[in-house]
Amino acid sequence: MLELLLAVLSASAAAGMRIALPLLVIGLLSGSNAWTHVPLLNRVSPPIMLGILVSWSLVEVFASKNRLGQRVLQVVQLLLSPLVGALMGMAIAQATDVSPWLVGILGGVGGLLAFVLKLVQVGWFYRLQGLPLWLIFVQDALCVCLVVFAFDAPREGGIVALLLLWLAIRSSQAWRRWQKHDERSGKSMQRDSLPNEESRQLRDRD
Numbered sequence: 001m002l003e004l005l006l007a008v009l010s011a012s013a014a015a016g017m018r019i020a021l022p023l024l025v026i027g028l029l030s031g032s033n034a035w036t037h038v039p040l041l042n043r044v045s046p047p048i049m050l051g052i053l054v055s056w057s058l059v060e061v062f063a064s065k066n067r068l069g070q071r072v073l074q075v076v077q078l079l080l081s082p083l084v085g086a087l088m089g090m091a092i093a094q095a096t097d098v099s100p101w102l103v104g105i106l107g108g109v110g111g112l113l114a115f116v117l118k119l120v121q122v123g124w125f126y127r128l129q130g131l132p133l134w135l136i137f138v139q140d141a142l143c144v145c146l147v148v149f150a151f152d153a154p155r156e157g158g159i160v161a162l163l164l165l166w167l168a169i170r171s172s173q174a175w176r177r178w179q180k181h182d183e184r185s186g187k188s189m190q191r192d193s194l195p196n197e198e199s200r201q202l203r204d205r206d
Contacts, residue, residue: 004096005106006158008089011150012110013161014143015085016117019077020056021140022088025147027053038091061140067130074122078115085114092150113165120168 014022023041027034027050034050035041041049063069089110093103125131142160149157 003154003158004093004098005109006161007150007154008092008106008110009113009161010146010154010157011088011092012085012113013117013157013164014146014150015081015088015110015114016164017121017139018057018060018143019080019084020053020060021143022147023084024050024053024057025144026088026091026150029147029151035091037094038087039094040087064136064139065133070125070130070136074125078118078122081118082111082115086111088114088147088150113161117164117168120172123172 011022011026014025023035023038026038027041027046030036034046035044044052060073064073086107090103090107093106098106121131146157146160149160
């Protein structure tokens with residue numbers, strides 16, 4: 001049970017970085033049973049689904065390398081990350097033939113994890129006015145590795161996912177502290193500017 005939970009966390013964490021790429025990898029790793037355990041996607045013909053996911057994965061890979069593409073992708077990925085995270089978690093759970101109610105719970109956990117990770121990334125994106133290129137490449141590689149770990153090394157993948165969650169929480173706290181510091185700095189600058197404005201008004205009256 002613990003190993004299953006770690007596998008779900010590993011796969012869902014990948015959805016917190018990319019949308020189509022983890023779904024593409026999980027389908028390729030499943031071989032002839034591509035996307036049969038993924039809800040919603042199993043209703044679409046595998047060749048059609050393969051074309052859709054390959055196309056969107058290429059968009060994610062190349063569009064994320066410039067600032068405008070990053071801005072668009074951040075919004076789309078933030079909206080879809082809970083759904084894809086839930087689908088990834090449910091796919092891993094259904095592959096082990098667990099009870100349906102447990103599949104739903106694990107899907108909810110996966111969707112929540114993916115949303116939290118993506119939300120923190122969006123916050124840093126707007127804080128830094130764009131993500132550095134080296135970080136984009138790290139996300140691409142880590143996304144693929146987390147899906148592979150979910151199948152071959154669920155414990156290691158789950159630990160990496162929990163580490164990412166810890167880093168996200170810590171970085172969000174630092175981001176809020178910096179935001180409060182900026183607000184205090186802005187207020188102090190406004191207070192400092194008031195005497196200068198009053199002195200200018202007095203000079204104008206004279």
